[in-house]
Amino acid sequence: MALPASVRVVEVGPRDGLQNEPGDIIPTETKVSLVHQLADAGLSHIEAASFVSPKWVPQMGDAAAVMAGINKQPGVFYAALTPNLRGAESAIETGKVDEMAVFTAASEAFTHKNINCTIAESLERFTPIMELAQQHGIRVRGYVSTVVGCPYAGDIHPLQVAAVARELIDRGCYEVSLGDTIGVGTPHRVKAMLEAVSKEVPMEKLAAHFHDTYGQALANLYAVVEEGLAVIDSSVAGLGGCPYANGASGNVATEDVVYMLHGLGIETGIDLAKLVNTSHWITDQLGRGNGSKVALAMGCGDN
Amino acid sequence: MALPASVRVVEVGPRDGLQNEPGDIIPTETKVSLVHQLADAGLSHIEAASFVSPKWVPQMGDAAAVMAGINKQPGVFYAALTPNLRGAESAIETGKVDEMAVFTAASEAFTHKNINCTIAESLERFTPIMELAQQHGIRVRGYVSTVVGCPYAGDIHPLQVAAVARELIDRGCYEVSLGDTIGVGTPHRVKAMLEAVSKEVPMEKLAAHFHDTYGQALANLYAVVEEGLAVIDSSVAGLGGCPYANGASGNVATEDVVYMLHGLGIETGIDLAKLVNTSHWITDQLGRGNGSKVALAMGCGDN
Numbered sequence A, B: 001m002a003l004p005a006s007v008r009v010v011e012v013g014p015r016d017g018l019q020n021e022p023g024d025i026i027p028t029e030t031k032v033s034l035v036h037q038l039a040d041a042g043l044s045h046i047e048a049a050s051f052v053s054p055k056w057v058p059q060m061g062d063a064a065a066v067m068a069g070i071n072k073q074p075g076v077f078y079a080a081l082t083p084n085l086r087g088a089e090s091a092i093e094t095g096k097v098d099e100m101a102v103f104t105a106a107s108e109a110f111t112h113k114n115i116n117c118t119i120a121e122s123l124e125r126f127t128p129i130m131e132l133a134q135q136h137g138i139r140v141r142g143y144v145s146t147v148v149g150c151p152y153a154g155d156i157h158p159l160q161v162a163a164v165a166r167e168l169i170d171r172g173c174y175e176v177s178l179g180d181t182i183g184v185g186t187p188h189r190v191k192a193m194l195e196a197v198s199k200e201v202p203m204e205k206l207a208a209h210f211h212d213t214y215g216q217a218l219a220n221l222y223a224v225v226e227e228g229l230a231v232i233d234s235s236v237a238g239l240g241g242c243p244y245a246n247g248a249s250g251n252v253a254t255e256d257v258v259y260m261l262h263g264l265g266i267e268t269g270i271d272l273a274k275l276v277n278t279s280h281w282i283t284d285q286l287g288r289g290n291g292s293k294v295a296l297a298m299g300c301g302d303n
Helices: A013-020 A028-040 A063-069 A085-093 A108-115 A119-135 A158-170 A187-198 A217-226 A254-263 A272-286 A293-299 B013-020 B028-040 B063-069 B085-093 B108-115 B119-135 B158-170 B187-198 B217-226 B254-263 B272-286 B293-299
Strands: A008-011 A045-050 A077-081 A099-105 A139-145 A175-180 A206-210 A231-234 B008-011 B045-050 B077-081 B099-105 B139-145 B175-180 B206-210 B231-234
Touching: A008 A254, A013 A028, A013 A045, A013 A077, A028 A045, A028 A063, A028 A272, A045 A063, A063 A077, A063 A085, A085 A119, A099 A108, A099 A119, A099 A158, A108 A119, A119 A139, A119 A158, A139 A158, A158 A175, A158 A187, A175 A187, A175 A231, A187 A206, A187 A217, A187 B254, A206 A217, A217 A254, A217 B217, A231 A254, A254 A272, A254 A293, A254 B187, A272 A293, B008 B254, B013 B028, B013 B045, B013 B077, B028 B045, B028 B063, B028 B272, B045 B063, B063 B077, B063 B085, B085 B119, B099 B108, B099 B119, B099 B158, B108 B119, B119 B139, B119 B158, B139 B158, B158 B175, B158 B187, B175 B187, B175 B231, B187 B206, B187 B217, B206 B217, B217 B254, B231 B254, B254 B272, B254 B293, B272 B293
Parallel strands: A008 A045, A008 A231, A045 A077, A077 A099, A099 A139, A139 A175, A175 A206, A206 A231, B008 B045, B008 B231, B045 B077, B077 B099, B099 B139, B139 B175, B175 B206, B206 B231
Antiparallel strands: none
16 A cells, blocks of 8 residues: 555544543643644644543543633634533534544443443444534544453454444444554554454544554554555643553654654644644643653754 | 564663663673573573773673673573774673674764764774684674764765675674664665665664664564564663653663564564563662553553
C-alpha cells in the first residue's frame, strides 16, 4: 500500500488525556485555553470534553462550561464524549458540539467490568443517542476499546473487532476509532486486526487510537499507516499517561506522531513548533512531566 | 522482505548507557552485577566497558576492574569500546574481552567536533587497533555515528554512510553498527539509509543503533527489521537517556525492543521477565527513573 498523502490527527488530550490526570480539578479556563491553543497549532479535530456524570469523572464535571468557553474556529471540529442519552442532551444544549462520541469494546469481559453490560446492550444504548444526533445534524464517532488485548480476557480475535466496528457503522457512526486500550499490540498484530476490520468497514472510516503502555504505539501506527489508514488519535504531551511513574499507560503523544508523519512526508496541517509550545504550557499548568519525547528534545534545543 | 526468524540484541547499557549517566561514579561491583544479570537474562552480546581515558569519561575509569570481575558465561560475547591503541592494549591485557569496538561517524563535522579529526584520519587510527586485535584473535566491531542526521551538519546523505560502512568492513570489522546518534530518523529515512548501505555491505554484517530522542526508535527498528536487518543495539531501562528531564536523549530500551520482536514472532533468546527485573534493579541502584515503558508496565502488574 502507498502511504496516505495526508493524515488527520484527532487530538484527544483535553478529554481522554485530562480525564485521566490525577490530582486537583483543572480550572475550566485552562481546559478552554488548551483547546484554543491546539486549534491554533493546526489541530482540526479536537475532543474537548466528556458529558459524563461528575460522580464518575469529576475532572469532566465542567464539560458544559468548557464548551461554552470555546471560541470556535472555522474548519475545526469540536467533539464531546457522550456515554449516555443524558450526556448527549447536555452536549447538544451547549450548541457548540460538532460531533459526539460513543464507546464500546471488542471484549465482553471489558464491557461487563467497565460499563456493566454486554457489547450488544452497549450498542442498543446508542440508539437514542444516534437518533438525537441525527435530529440535530451532529455526526457520531464510535470507539471500540480493547481491539488487540483485554486486561480481563487476554487476546482479542480480529474478527470480533471487525464485527463490533461493522455494527457501529451500521448504526450510523461516520467513523470508528480502534483502541488498543492497554497498549499490548505489536506491528503485525495491529495489521492483522486492521486487515480483518477493513473487510467490514472501508479504511477511510477507520481511525487508530493506540496507547503507548508498552512503548509500541509509534511502531504500530507506522504499520497501519503503511496499510493506508489515515486517521490517528493522540494526546498532546501524552496527557493521560504518566510519563515516568509506575503504572505508566495511556495515549501516544501527538508531537511524536506528527514528527513521524512529517518525516514520512505525510501532511497533517499541524505546526509542530506551536504544538510543542502548547505541550510545555499544559504540562507546566499541570505540574507534571512531559510524555512527549519530541517536546523534550525540541524544548531543550539539543540539536 | 521476510522478517528475520531471530534477531541478535546487543546490550550496550553497561557501556553506552552508564557512561552517559550523570551523578556519582557507579561502584564497580554494580557494573559487574549488571553484566552478570544481563547474561543471565539471555543477552548473548554485552558491551561491558570502555577503555577510554578516565579524564574524558570518569564513569568508565574502572574498565579493567569491571572486566576482571566478570564471570564469563559460555556463549556470551563480552565487548569493550577501544577508542585508541592504548585502550585496545588495556582491553587485551584483561584477557576477558571477546570483541573490541571502534567508532567514527558519517559526518565530517561530527568527527571534527568529537574526536578532532577527519573521517579518513579516524579510520587510519584504527589500523594498529585492527592489527593488535588480529594478533589476539579478537574481532572488531565498527560504529558509525550520525547515520541520518548530525547536530552540526544536518541531514546526512545515505551514500556517505554507505562509504564509511564499507571502509570499516574493508579494514577488517566483522560488523558495522549504524547509529542514529541524535534520533532524528523516521522509518522511510532509515530504510533509505539502510538500502544504500546494504549495497556496499551485506545485510548480515549490519546492526541498527538507534536513539530514541524523538521517540522514533521502535518505529525505525520495525522498518529496518522488515528489510531483513537482524542485529539491534539497545540499553536496558534505556540507560544513557534521561527518561523524563529536559535533554532526554539516548538509547532505546532493550525491554521495549524485545517486546516488539517477540510480538512479531522473532526469537531473541531473551527472558523478558528476567530482563525487566534487572531493569528495575539497576534503576534502583542508580536512583533514577526507568526509561523502558515495558519495564514500567510489567513492573506494576497493570495487565
